[in-house]
Amino acid sequence: MQMSDQPVIRPFDDADSAHLWALLKPVFRAGETYAIDPAISERDALEWWSKGTHRAFVAEAQGKVMGSYYICPNQQGGGAHVCNCGFVTGAKAQGRGIARAMIAHALETARATGFRAMQFNCVVETNTRAVALWQRNGFEIVGRLPGAFRHPEQGYVDALVMYRML
Amino acid sequence: MQMSDQPVIRPFDDADSAHLWALLKPVFRAGETYAIDPAISERDALEWWSKGTHRAFVAEAQGKVMGSYYICPNQQGGGAHVCNCGFVTGAKAQGRGIARAMIAHALETARATGFRAMQFNCVVETNTRAVALWQRNGFEIVGRLPGAFRHPEQGYVDALVMYRML
Numbered sequence: 001m002q003m004s005d006q007p008v009i010r011p012f013d014d015a016d017s018a019h020l021w022a023l024l025k026p027v028f029r030a031g032e033t034y035a036i037d038p039a040i041s042e043r044d045a046l047e048w049w050s051k052g053t054h055r056a057f058v059a060e061a062q063g064k065v066m067g068s069y070y071i072c073p074n075q076q077g078g079g080a081h082v083c084n085c086g087f088v089t090g091a092k093a094q095g096r097g098i099a100r101a102m103i104a105h106a107l108e109t110a111r112a113t114g115f116r117a118m119q120f121n122c123v124v125e126t127n128t129r130a131v132a133l134w135q136r137n138g139f140e141i142v143g144r145l146p147g148a149f150r151h152p153e154q155g156y157v158d159a160l161v162m163y164r165m166l
Numbered sequence: 167m168q169m170s171d172q173p174v175i176r177p178f179d180d181a182d183s184a185h186l187w188a189l190l191k192p193v194f195r196a197g198e199t200y201a202i203d204p205a206i207s208e209r210d211a212l213e214w215w216s217k218g219t220h221r222a223f224v225a226e227a228q229g230k231v232m233g234s235y236y237i238c239p240n241q242q243g244g245g246a247h248v249c250n251c252g253f254v255t256g257a258k259a260q261g262r263g264i265a266r267a268m269i270a271h272a273l274e275t276a277r278a279t280g281f282r283a284m285q286f287n288c289v290v291e292t293n294t295r296a297v298a299l300w301q302r303n304g305f306e307i308v309g310r311l312p313g314a315f316r317h318p319e320q321g322y323v324d325a326l327v328m329y330r331m332l
Contacts, residue, residue: 035245143309
């Protein structure tokens, strides 16, 4: 148990599954920010987030899992030196530096793994908080995909490709 | 057997596996155009090309399989209306209109399936023939990923994101 206010980032363990699903479920069900089937099952969501080529981590603060991220190669072969990540934070994580700590950890993990760049393939333009967060963290908008995301309320909106060297 | 010079496009069948692998093997082994492990096994390559969310087709001319393409959703959920495709043609396909016929078929198949756009995620900038081909077929370069592809001879080169509405 981590009792300090400073978040601790550690590898995801299957014992964290219920906590991770509690973070992912509202985000996936809303369907506003991730290009994931909003009806995805708990099992499929956890498997996608943490298995296969994905390595998942969780952020704990005050003994609670308040965020998670995964990192994976974005492509194979000649593209395997660019990684992709996904981040999720719970409502209770606001203002606790959880996201900031996870991003710093992800960038360090990416470099330590030998990745040379990090890429987000589908940042929904209406997710302005995420776009601003990535820009503050050195990511540039390197591509714009017209109408590539169907927002449940705003209809077809653009998706952004964001990228930074490591 | 299709004996005319006009290519016929039909769904891939497992009986085509050896012919398809003969097309894919040199392209994947070269590692210059696809972000696929150059050492990928025949089995994994065929599965990736034709199974899961991928639907594969083959182009026959003079009774021989001379090309193939797959189509799949590029993302899930809110991104599932954009498709991705991969194309391969054999050396003997040059000048026979195989690529042209497959592209036309892919665009028709995409529209008939309900996709609204087609996206290529990682067009290697040194693959100038492909870039020009996609541009002639209505695709625009909507993103540039700096150094995102490691070419076996030219080192780190840019990858392009190309996109067209359907």
